[in-house]
Amino acid sequence: MIVITAPTGNIGSHLLTSLLDTAPAAGEELRVVVRDPARLPDQVRERVEVVTGSHGDADVVDRAFEGADAVFWLVPPDASRTPQDAYSTFALPAVKAFAAHQVGHVVGVSALGRGTPVAERAGLVTASLAMDDLIAESGVAYRALACPSFFENFLEEAASIREKGVFTDVVAPDHKAPLVAVADIAAVAAGLLLKRSWTGVDSAPVLGPQDVSPNDLARIMTEQLGRPVRYERQPFDELYTALIGYGLNDAFAQGVVDMKRAKDDGLDAGVTRTRATATPTTFERWCAETLKPAVLSEVAS
Incomplete structure (x- = not known):
């Protein structure tokens, strides 16, 4: 049994589509955790087990992770909370459920930067890396997908690009860095969830092509x-x-x-x-x- 959190988000929706095509052949059942099942297409709801609620809720994750062999973990953005609350506090019930239900493998969406001189003052990234440490302490085999910024962030600039021919950011104009498409992140996650020969705790960088x-x-x-x-x-x-x-x-x-x-x-x-x-x-x-x-x-x- 593979459990997918945030299955209607950018990465989760790509992952769910991929696993619907590949998991049955591998003998895997799928379960999703979603606040509003109506956001799932009818043909998807017919093929997965649905647990309704937030995966930050202890009762929800207790039901969702029972009998789970692997979990895809993604924290939904919540800008109404502090970074620590948005990541580690949100994840704490799930971490307890991982241990209680002896979940074998967890694949989580995280960030690049661990081990760099600026990692301890990187705001949301620092909070995400702290959440990775919390999950690792649960005893599961864990792979943190270490991601840079997403291509999809530019969709928020579509109106400005259309109306002004401008997009904005705060980095230097000639500063080169990796960028990645969310579909590629989902593809890496699918591979790890289906082929669970890996053990221990590690990161899996997902860097885009250049x-x-x-x-x-x-x-x-x-x-x-x-x-x-x-x-x-x-x-x-x-x-x-x-x-x-x-x-x-x-x-x-x-x-x-x-x-x-x-x-x-x-x-x-x-x-x-x-x-x-x-x-x-x-x-x-x-x-x-x-x-x-x-x-x-x-x-x-």
Whole structure:
């Protein structure tokens, strides 16, 4: 039995689709934990066992992890809480349930940066790494998917790209770093969940095919969208003010800023890309298949 948390999110939905295609042939049953089962397509609900509720709730994870051989663990974003509460406090009931039900293997979504000089002052990433340590203490075999920023974050910039030809961030324009598509993260997770010969605790870096800078991204967007796109660097204090304006918890907002500052200081640069850590989806392909339709949708309508 494989249990999938957050099955309707960006990564979870890709993972669920993949496992629906591959798990039955491997003799695996699937169970999902979801707040609102109506968000699952009818054809999916017919093929999985559904546990309704939050996977931060002790009663829910106690039911969900009973008889589980493996769990995909992903913390949903909750900007109303402090980073520690959003990660470790949320995960604590699950960690207890892992041990109580003797779950063998857990694959979790985490971040790059462990062992780097800035890891202890990286805001949300620091909180995520602390959660990894908490899960590891439960005694499960654990693989933390060590991820950089996602391509999909640029979907939040679709309106700005469409209307102004601009996307923003706080890192230096020529700062190269790994970026990854969520579908590739899901593919790595699926492989680990289905082939559980691994033991112990370790990270599994998921680095995308190459490092790119904001200037590289602007060039690629311009080529793929057929319209000029440029990068504007935003000051850190402006980012914090904007996040507070959106209603984020002040500690969570500061955690985002600290994470971004750490990335600008090399947080994601500590792992060498190899055949084992690279993933196939290029930013060019993702732009053509995902960002371009999002940017041009308003024009078409």
